Amino acid sequence: MQALVIAAHGSHLNAGSSQPTFDHADTIRAVGAFDEVRESFWKEEPSFREVLRTVDADEVYVVPLFISEGYFTEQVIPRELRLDGWDPEDWDSDGTSATHTTLTASDTDQTVHYCGPVGTHDSMSDVIVQRAESVTGDTDVGDGFGLAVVGHGTERNENSAKAIEYHADRIRESGRFDEVQALFMDEDPEVDDVTDFFESDDIVVVPLFVADGFHTQEDIPEDMGLTDDYRTGWETPAEVDGHRIWYSGAVGTEPLMADVVLERAADAGADVDAAIDEVRSTTGGSPASGD
Amino acid sequence: MRDDQVAAAEDAAIDGIDFDGLRLSPAGAEYHLLIGDGEPRSVANDELGAALSAHADYVTNWYYWHAVAPQKADRWAFLRWVEHAGDLDVERRYAAMGDGKFARNWGQLRITVTIDADGERRYGLGHVDDADEPETALDSYDDPLDARTLTKYDDDGHFRPLKTAPTLQTGWQFTDLSGADLVTAVDFFYPATVTNWHRERGTKRSDAPAGRAGAERHASQEGELDVSHWRETMARQTGIYGLIETWDRGEGHEHVEWVAEACCDDSQCLKRREWQYDEETELDAPGGEGEFPCREPCSLVVAAARKWTKLESEESRTYEFDLTPSEKEQIEAIIDAVADGTADEIRDADVYDGANRYRARFLRAKLFDEDGNLSGVETGE
Numbered sequence: 232m233q234a235l236v237i238a239a240h241g242s243h244l245n246a247g248s249s250q251p252t253f254d255h256a257d258t259i260r261a262v263g264a265f266d267e268v269r270e271s272f273w274k275e276e277p278s279f280r281e282v283l284r285t286v287d288a289d290e291v292y293v294v295p296l297f298i299s300e301g302y303f304t305e306q307v308i309p310r311e312l313r314l315d316g317w318d319p320e321d322w323d324s325d326g327t328s329a330t331h332t333t334l335t336a337s338d339t340d341q342t343v344h345y346c347g348p349v350g351t352h353d354s355m356s357d358v359i360v361q362r363a364e365s366v367t368g369d370t371d372v373g374d375g376f377g378l379a380v381v382g383h384g385t386e387r388n389e390n391s392a393k394a395i396e397y398h399a400d401r402i403r404e405s406g407r408f409d410e411v412q413a414l415f416m417d418e419d420p421e422v423d424d425v426t427d428f429f430e431s432d433d434i435v436v437v438p439l440f441v442a443d444g445f446h447t448q449e450d451i452p453e454d455m456g457l458t459d460d461y462r463t464g465w466e467t468p469a470e471v472d473g474h475r476i477w478y479s480g481a482v483g484t485e486p487l488m489a490d491v492v493l494e495r496a497a498d499a500g501a502d503v504d505a506a507i508d509e510v511r512s513t514t515g516g517s518p519a520s521g522d
Numbered sequence: 523m524r525d526d527q528v529a530a531a532e533d534a535a536i537d538g539i540d541f542d543g544l545r546l547s548p549a550g551a552e553y554h555l556l557i558g559d560g561e562p563r564s565v566a567n568d569e570l571g572a573a574l575s576a577h578a579d580y581v582t583n584w585y586y587w588h589a590v591a592p593q594k595a596d597r598w599a600f601l602r603w604v605e606h607a608g609d610l611d612v613e614r615r616y617a618a619m620g621d622g623k624f625a626r627n628w629g630q631l632r633i634t635v636t637i638d639a640d641g642e643r644r645y646g647l648g649h650v651d652d653a654d655e656p657e658t659a660l661d662s663y664d665d666p667l668d669a670r671t672l673t674k675y676d677d678d679g680h681f682r683p684l685k686t687a688p689t690l691q692t693g694w695q696f697t698d699l700s701g702a703d704l705v706t707a708v709d710f711f712y713p714a715t716v717t718n719w720h721r722e723r724g725t726k727r728s729d730a731p732a733g734r735a736g737a738e739r740h741a742s743q744e745g746e747l748d749v750s751h752w753r754e755t756m757a758r759q760t761g762i763y764g765l766i767e768t769w770d771r772g773e774g775h776e777h778v779e780w781v782a783e784a785c786c787d788d789s790q791c792l793k794r795r796e797w798q799y800d801e802e803t804e805l806d807a808p809g810g811e812g813e814f815p816c817r818e819p820c821s822l823v824v825a826a827a828r829k830w831t832k833l834e835s836e837e838s839r840t841y842e843f844d845l846t847p848s849e850k851e852q853i854e855a856i857i858d859a860v861a862d863g864t865a866d867e868i869r870d871a872d873v874y875d876g877a878n879r880y881r882a883r884f885l886r887a888k889l890f891d892e893d894g895n896l897s898g899v900e901t902g903e
């Protein structure tokens with residue numbers, strides 16, 4: 232028996248925060264790749280402390296639904312899951328290259344394959360591109376378009392900026408978009424000045440966040456000048472300084488994210504190749520989720 | 523009863539069966555068979571099938587618990603609890619389930635169970651307050667995953683950050699769940715309550731399923747509930763919650779009494795708080811009467827404690843306000859109404875209640891200055 236636990240942040244205040252986690256879990260349940268799939272949260276229940284005892288399998292794959300390596304993936308999750316002998320060095324990561332490590336949970340004696348976060352997996356670049364397709368409604372989007380990948384910045388965690396730059400570099404190298412730029416909320420280059428960084432008339436802006444919340448639905452739209460007041464909403468695309476901004480909302484709501492979760496588990500040894508094919512085909516052409 | 527159920531029992535008889543009043547042990551060319559409180563008798567090998575068939579309820583009961591019900595020890599024990607298996611014999615349980623008479627409450631959940639001629643249990647799940655509602659008045663669900671949505675909002679549409687708050691929405695029902703799906707749904711409504719309840723019952727009970735893969739691991743999980751008390755839980759916190767530890771200054775634990783009274787009272791949370799200040803220091807605040815235990819301060823309590831740690835680092839000082847006796851009592855009534863969540867229930871024209879909106883607005887108009895200071899007294903730095 233093998234189980235999948237998706238470890239996400241959740242929220243005490245925002246009911247929508249857990250929704251992407253549930254949606255991706257359901258996509259994976261539907262393909263039957265694991266005997267059990269369970270969502271777990273830092274701020275909601277089941278907590279990381281108690282989730283392992285709710286699953287029956289002796290072998291558990293834990294995939295953090297976080298964007299970058301850092302405080303949560305290195306300290307909070309392993310500590311709360313009671314992963315004996317965990318040492319961040321086991322991941323041997325440069326900040327974006329963690330794959331997995333196998334440990335025993337002292338609470339339950341289960342074998343836990345503790346995976347790197349979804350946000351730094353290579354296939355996340357595909358999700359960003361797909362998010363751009365979803366928001367423009369164009370599966371070939373790229374030509375004549377700029378792409379901005381947006382993140383927090385280094386204020387709280389230096390790896391957070393690394394993850395943004397990592398995917399921006401990969402997508403730039405693919406040559407699909409005319410221009411690709413990493414932008415940040417709390418440092419230069421800042422998302423406030425998005426139009427300064429692009430020649431292209433059309434700019435797709437994809438925030439690398441797991442769930443929509445007040446950063447993606449309030450701060451970033453207002454900072455970019457899509458709207459004066461987030462409560463009144465904004466156009467997609469919106470005209471700003473002679474550019475058309477296609478703002479996608481959090482990348483984590485893209486159905487293809489379920490694929491990244493599975494890829495993480497597969498890299499850690501889970502037997503889910505057929506499921507990956509199935510999830511890719513069911514989530515591949517999904518339309519935007521209504522940003 | 524189906525033939526395959528009898529055949530399965532015959533197969534198992536080779537190793538002996540002793541379960542819920544069905545006792546069967548091999549003895550050479552025959553078996554010793556004992557049903558309930560009856561007389562033991564010997565049955566020849568080739569007559570075993572016929573002998574078992576005469577006790578259909580015992581056979582289908584054995585079959586359900588070994589071949590149908592989920593075998594994870596806590597799930598299994600929970601479903602046994604649902605039908606009072608620890609207290610009632612097979613015949614009484616079958617009679618009660620046949621009449622649809624069993625109902626158990628689990629927090630605000632009401633669980634019912636029925637049984638068919640093959641001993642297959644089907645479970646119903648609903649809100650305790652909807653027990654007397656006609657089924658047609660309730661929205662029906664059959665996928666346990668839907669529980670995640672039902673548990674998200676209360677009846678007023680407010681988000682419920684604490685799953686075990688006594689604010690579960692009403693108006694829904696699951697009428698036909700398998701045992702596995704019932705436990706899944708319960709775990710979405712009240713995550714980890716079944717497994718922690720099971721740990722707490724632990725060694726008191728010996729009704730764990732035997733002879734399954736992983737049984738050893740599960741056996742190791744039974745026994746004492748691992749309670750993590752306030753002090754060790756706060757000592758474990760890091761990041762922005764690291765500072766909560768500084769709230770414990772070795773000057774008593776009154777502050778934790780206040781936290782427990784504020785957050786963990788049955789009026790706020792249906793878990794029964796088992797954590798204390800520390801291993802030696804029990805709290806006086808009532809832990810509650812709930813069926814399932816709380817083994818450590820939850821994330822909501824931790825987040826609130828961080829705020830209180832900051833607020834409680836302030837020194838008190840003396841302010842002077844002039845209030846009439848009724849105004850003093852009115853302020854107390856307003857705090858009570860907010861703390862008890864009853865402010866919304868006070869009728870618009872009920873000016874006899876100090877927490878009535880007009881009364882509160884009058885008090886504000888009279889006592890606040892233009893900056894919102896009570897009696898014009900500035901808060902100060």
Ligand code: SF4
Nearest residue numbers: 785786791816819820
């Ligand atoms: S800490 Fe208190 S409020 Fe939180 S789950 Fe336990 S009993 Fe309920």
